[in-house]
Amino acid sequence: MDAFYASVELLRYPDLRGQAVVIGGGRDSQPVLQPDGTRRYFHLRDYTGRGVITTSTYEARALGVHSAMGTMKAAQLAPDAILLPVDFDEYRRYSRLFKAAVRAIAPQVEDRGIDEIYIDLTDIPGALEDGGRAVGEQLRQAVFDATGLTCSVGITPNKLLSKIASELDKPDGLTLLTADDIPTRIWPLAAKKVNGIGPKANEKLAALGIVTIGDVAAADPAFLVEHFGRSYGAWLHAASHGRDDRPVVLFSEPKSISRETTFERDLHAVRDRAVLTEIFTTLCVKLAGDLERKGYAAKTIGLKLRFDDFRIVTRDITLPAHTFDARTIRRAAGECLKRVDLGRRMRLLGVRAGNLARLSDLLRPATPPAPLSVQEPLADFLSPMPLFDPPGD
Known part of the structure; x- marks a missing residue:
């Protein structure tokens, strides 16, 4: 998108x-x-x-x-x-709309996040007769009709090239690319345009005088292996030549689901306790909603804090049973919080649900959990210990 x-x-x-x-x-x-x-x-x-x-x-x-x-x-x-x-709720709604529009035409879809997907067109009748142009235009139009938004499509032999091609003619672009186009369309691009060449690898390549994808392709494979290791060096050589045999993965179980927020200003556990309490509870409520909407329950609840010195602290707790109940998540996250020294001001707060299981594989409760309000008194679902008071205060 x-x-x-x-x-x-x-x-x-x-x-x-x-x-x-x-x-x-x-x-x-x-x-x-x-x-x-x-x-x-x-x-x-x-x-x-x-x-x-x-x-x-x-x-x-x-x-x-x-x-x-x-x-x-x-x-x-x-x-x-x-x-x-x-407004992430609105962005998720439009994400569902655009993906549904695509799946109505080409159901073989790999979800890569809120605004990006891979599509396997192999079995779509006639899709490849014109190199994919007609189906590419059909996909773009379907997305626009469903959302009022534009997207850019790259149609190539594999995922690696499609990722690059989808960025070449943004916005509202359609790029068709074959293996024969690699020398003219791909090799002049900066090496970092390859998904998988991150900042550190790009910096190391540049230090070796390798700036473009074509430079990587021209490098001796043994040279790449010598400087980047056997596995990554071999991958660099293959990727620079546009080779990628990864399939389109139609489904993969998430390892965790999380919610976090960065504060507009640093917040202190005592002086900003009321604000932090509301934010913390809201994150837990939204995380519980995410779990239920996606059909999962969690057995491990984790906490993430970033302090004003940029130090990141994480804690987690494993529950006796899986849950998607906001109260249970809030209580577990609160227990994690008690294990952190809250003497410094905080920049970020996050809550994570891990050790997931599909709700369809678990026995659903006879009645759904009662909703949790961000205004609800802490004492109703937490121990009497003040939530954001640092030890000894």
Whole structure:
């Protein structure tokens, strides 16, 4: 999908089309409806905090603003850009819509996240007669009809090349690529364009004078093995020549499901206890909803904290039985929290559900668990120990 989160927001705020828009704000950046019917938007120049950009429109990207960039840095590059809050529930809804539209045409789909899929077209009648152009256009149109959003499609012999090709003609692009096109279309690209060549590997390649995918392809396989090891060196050689035999995987069980949030400002366990309590409970409620919606229950509940010194602490607890109950998850996460020194201020809080089992394989409870409200008193489902009081306080 093209600039997926930002594109979903532009459906909600069509007056922002063609402008530099950044997604990644908190509730404070919610647009305000004016008496005259217009909206007042929050601009990056007015932002203060330590947030991170989730995504941006192509107009903002042209100004140097990209995902994972600090919001303050983005404000320096594009002070007049509009900042909107994230709305993951809405993004998930549009994700389900676009994937359903694709599966109606080509059911052999590998889900790769909220905005990306692989599709096996091998058994679609006539799909490959024109190199895939007709079915590619059909897929793009179906997605647009279902969502009002554009996507970019790369049709190639394998997953590795399709991943690269889908990025070549964004936005709203259709790229057809065969093995014969690799020297002209793929080899001139930067080595890091290959999914699997990360920042460290790219830096090491550059130090060896290997900058493009073509440079990797021209390197002696023995040289690559010498510097990158037998397995990764051999993979670099194969990938640079466009070879990839991975199948489209129609289903894989998730290992864990998590929810986390980065705070707009550092929060302290005692002084910001009420705020942290609401955030913590909300994360547990949403995690429980994710489990039930996806058809899973968890036996291990984990906690993740990032402090103001960027130190990350994790804790987990294994329950006697699987659950998707928000109260049980909240209680277990609270037990994990008691095992952490909360003397420092916190930047991030997350809750994770692991050791998953499908609900269809478990005995469902006779009655569904009662909903948990974020305003519900802690004493109703936690021990009397104050939730965010550090030891000794």
